[in-house]
Amino acid sequence: MMTMMNKKKIVETINRIYQQRRQNAEIAREKKIAELSSKSKEFADLNQKIIKAGLKLSQASLSQNQADIEKYTKVLDNLIQKRTKLLISLGLGKDYLEPGYTCQTCKDTGFVVGEKGIEVCRCRTQLFIELLYQQSKLKDILKEHNFKNFNLEFYSKEIDPKEGISPYENMLNIIKEVKKFVKNFDKPSQKGLLFYGSTGLGKTFLAHCIAKEIIDRKKTVIFLDSIAFFEILKEKYSKMVRLYDEVDDEEYKSLEEVDLLIIDDLGNEGKGTEFCHGVFQSFLDKRYMTNKKTIITTNYNIDGLLKLYSDKTMGRLHEYFMFLHLFGEDIRVIKAKTQLEKRAT
Structure with a gap:
């Protein structure tokens, strides 16, 4: 029988799992970027420009400068398009730098936007079921x-x-x-x-x-x-x-x-x-x-x-x-x- 304390432990475990999954996906993505930057100066330059444009956009958003928001949004979009074309030319595919999430539906957050608002992703429900089964000791029985x-x-x-x-x-x-x-x-x-x-x-x-x-x-x-x-x-x-x-x-x-x-x-x-x-x-x-x-x-x-x-x-x-x-x-x-x-x- 599952008690409220057991439920709390399961939820905490699930949250840790999703946090780790997101971290792993981001680490793997950064590793790809580092490897490509060492092999292609063009990619390295583009990536640095994307980082700088992203920072400018963040600053503009914080100061609510609408003109700069529009300006750096266009700059960032243009740079990302160039990087995508470069990836394709290198035979890597346009999605090569997308984080390799375990669940692409929820991006390893456990939640999705549905018709009724924020809903629990199916992957999170399945994970809850698996952990509940482990906790029930049914396997030993x-x-x-x-x-x-x-x-x-x-x-x-x-x-x-x-x-x-x-x-x-x-x-x-x-x-x-x-x-x-x-x-x-x-x-x-x-x-x-x-x-x-x-x-x-x-x-x-x-x-x-x-x-x-x-x-x-x-x-x-x-x-x-x-x-x-x-x-x-x-x-x-x-x-x-x-x-x-x-x-x-x-x-x-x-x-x-x-x-x-x-x-x-x-x-x-x-x-x-x-x-x-x-x-x-x-x-x-x-x-x-x-x-x-x-x-x-x-x-x-x-x-x-x-x-x-x-x-x-x-x-x-x-x-x-x-x-x-x-x-x-x-x-x-x-x-x-x-x-x-x-x-x-």
Whole structure:
């Protein structure tokens, strides 16, 4: 779960990364200029004239001398055009001295000018997702929680009278659907997955298994419990009510854009979140429309979810998700019994 302090550290890290990227791009550019100046006197002379004209323009701007501003703007433009022609004649291309930014869209600032003003660049959102993933320690969890370690022996082969199928057979069917989900991950027709059932049946473990498969495909994953997830929705709702757009709204934007979002233990966010259920619905709409996949786990059955969420929210869940019911004996209880039996013998 990401706390506010963790968010602050992530933002500070991102800002340092962009600052370093800009510095690296400028250092590389200055190195090119120095090398060309040593090889071409014409280039060196032009470059010195450009520097002097730039200084004159800066002085004119500071003194608000409009005549000098126009004069040195023209001089600078003319000199830059001459330098560009020289670069082309040397076979280097007109963009040779442009800084080699990691992201040409935002020039390694992390922000771009969009229709709604200053917006977070996609590269910054992706960086936020990557750092959030690193901080979540999910990589370490997935060393154990993966399909190689998934044990079907914990699911009884005795038919459950109420379900008409054994927990073992039911889990086999669920695994088939999970593998279809992974295989068809990029297809718009593939719905998200909603695992529901009592505690200790492997819902979170299954979600982790899927996360491992998706990460192995070089795609991004964010795993949040419902408490952390709804905290982000609350913050988004607050900004919407105040008609306040914050350009560093990386948390919410990263949840919108991550390839796979896993919301664990839906319903555990508690009371007092009803006011942002509308944001939840809009959020699900956005991810579905942009073909971003979501997995939800919950300990509540269908009736329990209906008591927690409105008909509209449940409508979204039924439309966008395949509901997969897990049942059987609590795996943690089975493991505890097995350990006791081993000790007794």
